[in-house]
Amino acid sequence: MNAEMVTSSAQLDEQKSPSPSVASETPTKINLMGMSRSELEQFFVELGEKKFRAGQVMKWIHQFFVTDFAEMSNISGKLRAKLEQICEIRVPEVVHRNYSKDGTRKWVFRVGDGAGSLVETVLIPADDKTGARKTLCISSQVGCALDCSFCSTGKQGFQRDLSPDEIIGQLWVANYSYMEEVAVAERERTVTNVVMMGMGEPLLNYDAVLSSMQIMLDDFAYGMSKRRVTLSTSGVVPKIDQLAKDIDVALAISLHAPNDELRNELVPINKKYPLKELIAACQRYITKDGNESARKHVTIEYVMLDGVNDQPEHAQQMLKLLKNLPSKINLIPFNPFPHAPYGRSSRNRIMAFQKTLSDAGFVCTIRQTRGDDIDAACGQLVGQVADRTRRAAQWKKKVEEKNMIVRVTGDPDS
Incomplete structure (x- = not known):
């Protein structure tokens, strides 16, 4: 899970919005x-x-x-x-939607039978040289099994994979939201970019994600450019290699730490696939002939955590780690969630980090926060999903216990 957003249960109850094609009298169809x-x-x-x-x-x-x-x-x-x-022809049920004054749109979908589970999708608009770019952040799983320490969704535990219709249905709803009142003959696809970056680890739901991306690229469906479809992973190395054989889309890596010791803490899957193996897999992924390939570089996502991964030595370690990997770096201001043990790096610290990377020749951007008025800030996408593993409760208890120790002893490392 790379990006998160907070929606309260009260919001869900107050702002339910039916989808135009949810109802089905015959579930077996x-x-x-x-x-x-x-x-x-x-x-x-x-x-x-x-x-x-x-x-x-x-x-x-x-x-x-x-x-x-x-x-x-x-x-x-x-x-x-x-x-x-x-x-x-049925999409997941929309139980909540909200549109920000800055153009950001958010949906909460119910998936599964009965009460089902909830997943979220965010559309973020941005003006570019060719016109209005609209990027959709799509979820691939209900919850997440990877338990990254800065990620709220990881604290909810994993419930299940999404099916292809539940994944592509998110794209369908986002497009349809711009043309509900438009005559059929005049409808046009509006979403220009897709990032598999919402709830879940896409490479752990490989077949459904692959099938969905194939529909995105298909000229008989959405006809999207392979450079405008991006899969973001925390680093499932064998599946990165498999992806390179099966489809040509852009790759993003949720890095968040420039050394193994720190990444083991922030992104636990690093213990199984350490940075040396991950960077090697990225290098293999972009080794492809052809001018039309989407694999010219890898996007590096890096959430800025105050005092944790934002120091000058971390920037220097990034330079060393990525020196032989064509990459673009996206620095993401952390959006705190309840009981999060981290804070957001200061603006000055983020800009200093960016300058170090840019001065070394890397394309390095700072992600702009969007949709604050609807809890859809880019960099956070979290759903109020039923916690069947009690991981969220355990996490809350752990944080509260540590806070108690600090209050009693004054030592945060006790």
Whole structure:
């Protein structure tokens, strides 16, 4: 989990907002939302139809945002009736949505049967030279198993993987939110960039994430540029190598520490895949011929934690660590969550850190905080998900016990 956002249970109860295509009277119907073109082709062949029907239906779903088979005018009435009988086009239920005055949008989705679980998605707009860029941060799991020490979602524990329809459905809803009142023939895809950077570790839900990204790149669906689809990982090294073989998308690494000792504390998966192995995997990932590849560099994400990883020696260690890895560095001001043991680095400290890296020739940016008025600041994305592992309660107790020791002894290291 690389990015988090806070939503209270009260907000969820007060601001429920139904999705246009959630209701389904027949749960056993086949959901076409998350099916790739090859899967749809096989599906239509098994129905006794031609493969080209797959492309037609994909366009209706992902380019015109139609969920009613009756509106698919270039498909025969007989086939439409058959699809209506056995299929559905369904996205996760939207239980909360909020739009910031700065253009940031946030959704909370319920996934699963019954009460289900909650995941969150954030859209962050930014003006660029070509027009309005809209980046969507998508979740891949309910909760997270990696337990990074600065991450609120990690304290909730892991519940389950999201399915392809639950992943791609987040992109569908974000696009549809701009065209609910737009005539079908005039609808256009609005989201320009996707980052697999929300709740969960994408590479630990590999097959569903891969399938979803293939739909994002498919010209019959969203037709996104491979350079505008980014997968962010905390460093699952074997899956980075597998990803390089299966798809060409941009790669981001949640680094957060420039040495193994500190990263073991902040990002525990580092104990299994230390920095030397991670950097080597990144170097292998960007070794690819072809001018159109998205693998020209790796994006390094680095949350700035006051007094923890923001010292001058850490910047120098970063220079040494990344000297042979083409990379762009994104410094992220930490957004504290309840009982977090860290604070945000000062603006001056962040800028000094940036200057050290920039002076050495790295492209280094400071992420701008957006959507503060809707608890959607970039750098934090956390859902109020039921904690089935009691990890959040255990974390809260641990922090409270440490605070008590400090009050009694005055020694924070006791």
